[in-house]
Amino acid sequence: MRPLAVAVALLAAAAAAAALPPVVKIGAVFTQDQKDSSTELAFKYAVYRINKDKHLLPKTTLKYDIKYVPKDDSFHASKKACQQVRFGVQAVFGPSDPLLGAHIHSICDALDIPHLEARLDLDTEYKEFSINLYPSQSLLNNAFQDVMAFLNWTRVAIVYEEDYGLIKLRELVRAPTNRDVEIHLRQADPDNYRSVLKEIKSKEIHNLVVDTKPEHMHHFLRGILQLQMNDYKYHYLFTTFDIETFDLEDFKYNFVNMTAFRIVDAEDVGVKEILKDMERFQPVGHSILNRSNIIQAEPALMYDSVYVFAIGLQTLDQSHTLRLSNVSCEEEVPWDGGLSLINYINSVELKGLSGPIEFKEGRRIQFKLDLLKLKQHALVKVGEWSPGSGVNITDRAAFFDPGTMNVTLVVITILEIPYVMMHYGKNYTGNDRFYGFCVDLLERIARDVGFDYILDLVPDRKYGAQDPITGEWNGMVLHLMKHKADLAVGSMTINYARESVIDFTKPFMNLGISILFKVPTSAPTRLFSFMNPLAVEIWLYVLAAYVLVSITMFVVARFSPYEWHNPHPCDTENDLIENQFSLANSFWFTIGTLMQQGSDLNPKATSTRIVGGIWWFFTLIIISSYTANLAAFLTVERMITPIENAEDLAGQTDISYGTLDSGSTMTFFRDSMIETYKKMWRFMENKKPSVFVSTYEEGIQRVLEGNYAFLMESTMLDYIVQRDCNLTQIGGLLDSKGYGIATPMGSPWRDKISLAILELQEKGEIQILYDKWWKNPGDTCTRTEKGKESKANALGVDNIGGVFVVLLCGLAIAVIVAIFEFCYNSKRNTQSELRATPAPHQSLCAEMAEELCFALRCRGSRQRPALKRQCSKCAPAASGAPYVPAVLDLPPANGLRSHRGSLGVPIELPLHLQHRHSHAHNHNHGHVHSHSHGHHAADYDPP
Ligand code: CWD
Numbered sequence: 001m002r003p004l005a006v007a008v009a010l011l012a013a014a015a016a017a018a019a020l021p022p023v024v025k026i027g028a029v030f031t032q033d034q035k036d037s038s039t040e041l042a043f044k045y046a047v048y049r050i051n052k053d054k055h056l057l058p059k060t061t062l063k064y065d066i067k068y069v070p071k072d073d074s075f076h077a078s079k080k081a082c083q084q085v086r087f088g089v090q091a092v093f094g095p096s097d098p099l100l101g102a103h104i105h106s107i108c109d110a111l112d113i114p115h116l117e118a119r120l121d122l123d124t125e126y127k128e129f130s131i132n133l134y135p136s137q138s139l140l141n142n143a144f145q146d147v148m149a150f151l152n153w154t155r156v157a158i159v160y161e162e163d164y165g166l167i168k169l170r171e172l173v174r175a176p177t178n179r180d181v182e183i184h185l186r187q188a189d190p191d192n193y194r195s196v197l198k199e200i201k202s203k204e205i206h207n208l209v210v211d212t213k214p215e216h217m218h219h220f221l222r223g224i225l226q227l228q229m230n231d232y233k234y235h236y237l238f239t240t241f242d243i244e245t246f247d248l249e250d251f252k253y254n255f256v257n258m259t260a261f262r263i264v265d266a267e268d269v270g271v272k273e274i275l276k277d278m279e280r281f282q283p284v285g286h287s288i289l290n291r292s293n294i295i296q297a298e299p300a301l302m303y304d305s306v307y308v309f310a311i312g313l314q315t316l317d318q319s320h321t322l323r324l325s326n327v328s329c330e331e332e333v334p335w336d337g338g339l340s341l342i343n344y345i346n347s348v349e350l351k352g353l354s355g356p357i358e359f360k361e362g363r364r365i366q367f368k369l370d371l372l373k374l375k376q377h378a379l380v381k382v383g384e385w386s387p388g389s390g391v392n393i394t395d396r397a398a399f400f401d402p403g404t405m406n407v408t409l410v411v412i413t414i415l416e417i418p419y420v421m422m423h424y425g426k427n428y429t430g431n432d433r434f435y436g437f438c439v440d441l442l443e444r445i446a447r448d449v450g451f452d453y454i455l456d457l458v459p460d461r462k463y464g465a466q467d468p469i470t471g472e473w474n475g476m477v478l479h480l481m482k483h484k485a486d487l488a489v490g491s492m493t494i495n496y497a498r499e500s501v502i503d504f505t506k507p508f509m510n511l512g513i514s515i516l517f518k519v520p521t522s523a524p525t526r527l528f529s530f531m532n533p534l535a536v537e538i539w540l541y542v543l544a545a546y547v548l549v550s551i552t553m554f555v556v557a558r559f560s561p562y563e564w565h566n567p568h569p570c571d572t573e574n575d576l577i578e579n580q581f582s583l584a585n586s587f588w589f590t591i592g593t594l595m596q597q598g599s600d601l602n603p604k605a606t607s608t609r610i611v612g613g614i615w616w617f618f619t620l621i622i623i624s625s626y627t628a629n630l631a632a633f634l635t636v637e638r639m640i641t642p643i644e645n646a647e648d649l650a651g652q653t654d655i656s657y658g659t660l661d662s663g664s665t666m667t668f669f670r671d672s673m674i675e676t677y678k679k680m681w682r683f684m685e686n687k688k689p690s691v692f693v694s695t696y697e698e699g700i701q702r703v704l705e706g707n708y709a710f711l712m713e714s715t716m717l718d719y720i721v722q723r724d725c726n727l728t729q730i731g732g733l734l735d736s737k738g739y740g741i742a743t744p745m746g747s748p749w750r751d752k753i754s755l756a757i758l759e760l761q762e763k764g765e766i767q768i769l770y771d772k773w774w775k776n777p778g779d780t781c782t783r784t785e786k787g788k789e790s791k792a793n794a795l796g797v798d799n800i801g802g803v804f805v806v807l808l809c810g811l812a813i814a815v816i817v818a819i820f821e822f823c824y825n826s827k828r829n830t831q832s833e834l835r836a837t838p839a840p841h842q843s844l845c846a847e848m849a850e851e852l853c854f855a856l857r858c859r860g861s862r863q864r865p866a867l868k869r870q871c872s873k874c875a876p877a878a879s880g881a882p883y884v885p886a887v888l889d890l891p892p893a894n895g896l897r898s899h900r901g902s903l904g905v906p907i908e909l910p911l912h913l914q915h916r917h918s919h920a921h922n923h924n925h926g927h928v929h930s931h932s933h934g935h936h937a938a939d940y941d942p943p
Helices: 002-017 038-052 074-087 098-111 137-150 193-202 214-226 269-281 297-317 338-346 437-449 475-481 536-559 583-594 606-635 646-650 664-671 675-686 696-705 714-723 749-763 765-774 783-789 797-831 844-857 911-923
Strands: 023-031 061-069 091-093 115-117 130-132 155-160 182-187 207-211 235-238 257-262 350-352 355-360 363-366 369-374 379-386 390-393 408-413 452-457 487-489 502-504 509-511 513-518 576-579 656-658 708-713 727-730 737-739 742-744 863-865 897-900 906-909 929-931
Touching (some): 023 038, 023 074, 023 297, 038 297, 074 098, 130 338, 137 390, 257 379, 437 765, 509 714, 513 714, 656 675, 664 708, 696 708, 696 727, 708 714, 714 765, 749 765, 797 844
Parallel strands (some): 023 061, 656 708
Antiparallel strands (some): 350 355, 513 708, 513 727, 576 863, 897 906
8 A cells, every 4th residue: 555655646746846738739710811821830830849849848749729710700710719718728829800809809818818919909908818919009100100200201191901090000190299290191992092192192292101901012012103103202111011022123223212110030040040940841832931031920920929828838837837728618717727827928028030029918018120121122121110219220321312323313404694505406405405504513413423314494484483472383493392303403592482392402602682783874074073082071171271260360460469560670760560460461371371382471479370380281181182082083984873782772763673583582572571672672563564574684685775773693793794894783792692403302312412512612613613604714894893993082071070170279279379478468568667657557457458459459450559559547658658569579770779678578679769768667667678689570589
């Protein structure tokens, strides 16, 4: 008995250690059309591989039961699933159909049997017994959105096929808040793929998200070819993971953009090995891999799901016992081992065919998507996306490089000398018909970037402007917007309105708007043109200065005692003294010096000399300024320019002005917020007949006819004025802008051409081209330069106003000195011993008042008595003894004796006066001394 008991106990212990049963049954449900499909084969291959693997489940064998169910027959599918449950499966795999999948899942959920799926599940609710290896749609939508944002898509068409397509891609429809994306949604099936594509093409939408059924993809691709939507302008982002399995041969080498994600990284070493092994496994006539040994996403996910289950079992084996399920659909009693098994499966982390695998609540949260882009010869990996790090583009050039293949671009242009000109004649065909600056530039750019081109003229002969009412564009801009051309080359100005509907390269030339006008006629010679060097106000000021100085001279001389002298020094009886600066003489003195001729008059007093000196200084400056400017005026050719700048144009209506029609110059004035330009626009808009011209030649013609100013671009203006000496530029530039090569919005050529332009600029090639086409080797009109140099202006107050200030200051000083002299003299007089009166000295004020009265009384007269008055208070003792002024400027002569008066001023008295003088001297206790040295007027010695 004892050995038997021991043996039983050992067997029981062994049974407890082997937690997994030797056979674990699994079920798989496929739709009937999946019979022997790559998905079924991948499932079988996975089971085969796991059973072969001695490490994964060494003591357990997986045994599968496969059921095929008709599509759309959920009843049948449920029945088949129940059969598998009865069979004792520990997990159910599939099916991929969403409807059938939901039914199978409800059975598994009721019986606590793990359900492993690899299908798109749009139901976001948590399912306890489901493990889905297909990435959740919201994460996939994030991936698509990231790519769209990277590509900067602003107008997108989403083409979907399944009814649930809209729910599936709903996150894409909701544009991200930071970007303004216009989305057009269209449901399409093979019957209307073409019409939907046609509509998208007519709407000029070039970016498409394509979510069609994989089995219909070739129809869709054919539609693209039929509608010729297979050039570089179009970009298709496919939602399928299986783009590599489609035949894209027809789309290679034509630069159409095709992008998609793949979930199986076929370049991964581990994946490659499995696929190689799979290839050997596949039965004859059936294949898991396609012709190019690529596995589709569905079989790969099926393979991975079996492995996830196996690893779940393996981990469960380490701590739990897996009790076999013994449940049925009829009893509805859940399997008690199911919960722990699903939990172990949920925590599996694995690197499978579909990359890293991790789950959270049965949903796959870890995976890696490779971003593929069709290049010329093949689909290549250009980036990656994963839930944690988002999109990582490793080959940006793949999206923005138009390639180096021979591609022919349609280039439109407009005839404009010297940018684009045309040879007429049979000898010239194609691009050879055109020549000019822009044609040369295009040739160099095409060579650098690597494209061919067909140059053609824009039919409506317009650059392109937007109608402010309808909002419609015309000209080359419209052509580009409609993708009727790839490039627009010419004197095409880059501006805001255009840049918002088309793209521009970097500018190749800078310019601004200026005024073209007819050369002004020479001013007729005038009789009084000698007046021109000085401004009118200066002439008036000079006249005023002349009068002022003359009067000042007169007044100052009258007040200054040193300007009075005996006119007849030899006449000792003469008791009159004289002042040379009468009113007339004062005017004569100033005019004489102004005319640089001088006069006989010489000021003697300090005050009058100051007046004279400052006036000489004034005349020196005025005359030399006048002479210098007169020389300039005589050498220049004066022109009559009725307008000098845009403000002058705006401020008048006699001369009409206009611009090129539908060009950027016109829109500059139309859209300007500057008052002057607004005013000019109102004038141009309302002027009848129209001031807008359709060609700039017409504008020039109107300018030459006269009374018309043409507002045009400075580069063209330079070209014209160098060649036509009757035309000239008026004023400077009104704005600053550049010419660029225009492309349709989002064109891949823009950046390449910009680079080429920058390179040509740095090498100086654009300057060489400019010189070639602008600099006229023949007779260039240099009149403009001469005109600019020869401008001479009348001197105004700003130029020589200072000399008037100096003059006024000088006069003020002279007046002050004269007052000082006057006061000084009056004071001396009050103390003078020469008074012929024994009367007491009169006060200074009285003396000054008397002197003042006298000066004023003898208004214009040059003479006054030497004894100037019979003072009431100082009446002469005898018969009116004469008063002797402070200075009696008498030359020494025979019979004359010199005295120094009480002022200390030497005086020469006639002999007959000397007696009286000595009398007075005695009377006044002898303050006057006799001197023998004489004084001449010119040798005036100031006090
Ligand atoms: N253009 C213009 O508007 N005014 C001009 O004088 C010349 Cl020469 C041309 C057209 C302009 N460059 C444009 O792109 O619209």
